[in-house]
Amino acid sequence: xxxxxxxxxxxxxxxxxxxxxxxxxxxxxxxxxxxxxxxxxxxxxxxxxxxxxxxxxxxxxxxxxxxxxxxxxxxxxxxxxxxxxxxxxxxxxxxxxxxxxxxxxxxxxxxxxxxxxxxxxxxxxxxxxxxxxxxxxxxxxxxxxxxxxxxxxxxxxxxxxxxxxxxxxxxxxxxxxxxxxxxxxxxxxxxxxxxxxxxxxxxxxxxxxxxxxxxxxxxxxxxxxxxxxxxxxxxxxxxxxxxxxxxxxxxxxxxxxxxxxxxxxxxxxxxxxxxxxxxxxxxxxxxxxxxxxxxxxxxxxxxxxxxxxxxxxxxxxxxxxxxxxxxxxxxxxxxxxxxxxxxxxx
Numbered sequence: 001x002x003x004x005x006x007x008x009x010x011x012x013x014x015x016x017x018x019x020x021x022x023x024x025x026x027x028x029x030x031x032x033x034x035x036x037x038x039x040x041x042x043x044x045x046x047x048x049x050x051x052x053x054x055x056x057x058x059x060x061x062x063x064x065x066x067x068x069x070x071x072x073x074x075x076x077x078x079x080x081x082x083x084x085x086x087x088x089x090x091x092x093x094x095x096x097x098x099x100x101x102x103x104x105x106x107x108x109x110x111x112x113x114x115x116x117x118x119x120x121x122x123x124x125x126x127x128x129x130x131x132x133x134x135x136x137x138x139x140x141x142x143x144x145x146x147x148x149x150x151x152x153x154x155x156x157x158x159x160x161x162x163x164x165x166x167x168x169x170x171x172x173x174x175x176x177x178x179x180x181x182x183x184x185x186x187x188x189x190x191x192x193x194x195x196x197x198x199x200x201x202x203x204x205x206x207x208x209x210x211x212x213x214x215x216x217x218x219x220x221x222x223x224x225x226x227x228x229x230x231x232x233x234x235x236x237x238x239x240x241x242x243x244x245x246x247x248x249x250x251x252x253x254x255x256x257x258x259x260x261x262x263x264x265x266x267x268x269x270x271x272x273x274x275x276x277x278x279x280x281x282x283x284x285x286x287x288x289x290x291x292x293x294x295x296x297x298x299x300x301x302x303x304x305x306x307x308x309x310x311x312x313x314x315x316x317x318x319x320x321x322x323x324x325x326x327x328x329x330x331x332x333x334x335x336x337x338x339x340x341x342x343x344x345x346x
Contacts, residue, residue, distance in 0.1 A: 124303025163299035176288030183314030195300030
């Protein structure tokens with residue numbers, strides 16, 4: 001758009017059995033993080049994930065597939081980056097593959113059963129990308145090192161001209177259906193440009209007017225940067241819930257019934273609970289919503305690709321999650337242990 005304003009028994013055991021029991025216990029401790037619920041397990045009961053992306057960790061406890069694809073520019077060879085047994089990214093595979101070379105993230109895999117993978121965004125009504133045939137560029141694979149649960153992994157660093165999209169996904173909300181969206185992002189490396197979005201957008205890459213999008217957004221206002229979180233609903237970003245300037249890791253969330261109300265949440269992705277706007281009436285001209293169901297990351301619905309931002313994980317749901325579900329996901333995000341010294345950029 002163009003911006004407008006988840007015992008030992010009580011008896012004597014033989015030494016062999018004791019050693020075997022201890023070995024199992026040790027394996028269990030190592031594997032425990034993978035056995036705990038992840039965000040999409042939390043949402044599953046009432047508002048299941050229809051799309052789930054992360055370059056840092058599994059968003060379902062049972063997920064064992066790839067997280068993202070990296071492509072080495074020197075020979076145009078690609079590999080998938082998957083998971084360690086504990087459910088966090090096997091980023092060492094990326095470092096080995098990309099040693100001494102430039103690599104980009106060319107596919108972000110959807111962990112949901114819908115396989116709504118994201119690839120480079122095509123040109124749109126607002127902008128063509130700097131890549132071949134007007135496509136946007138993929139993010140540099142090693143540009144955003146962080147740690148999660150003490151493991152070195154990588155986020156997605158979006159710069160102008162970069163962006164990802166899927167114009168024909170399955171199961172996403174359309175035509176006023178309820179939905180939810182969240183992303184773990186940052187209040188660093190933001191600008192005032194449109195649009196650092198993640199969520200629902202037009203399928204034809206054009207600005208199709210009010211209500212045709214439903215994507216969570218974070219951006220700066222003014223100089224110095226005063227960031228806030230809102231829902232980009234096309235031809236307007238609404239909610240504007242303040243985000244602490246300089247916060248390295250931020251949770252931003254939005255939900256809408258698609259007919260009458262929406263709500264924004266935000267919190268520190270490293271600690272604490274969520275603040276919220278509470279239920280707010282959808283603006284005039286947005287009742288009901290008219291979502292088209294495409295999925296975007298780092299751009300607006302018409303490929304407005306001038307924003308900067310950081311992305312670590314995010315999901316879209318079928319149905320409008322309640323506050324209890326959002327708070328449970330926030331606790332899961334905090335427990336994941338995002339950390340690192342991120343670069344401040346404008």
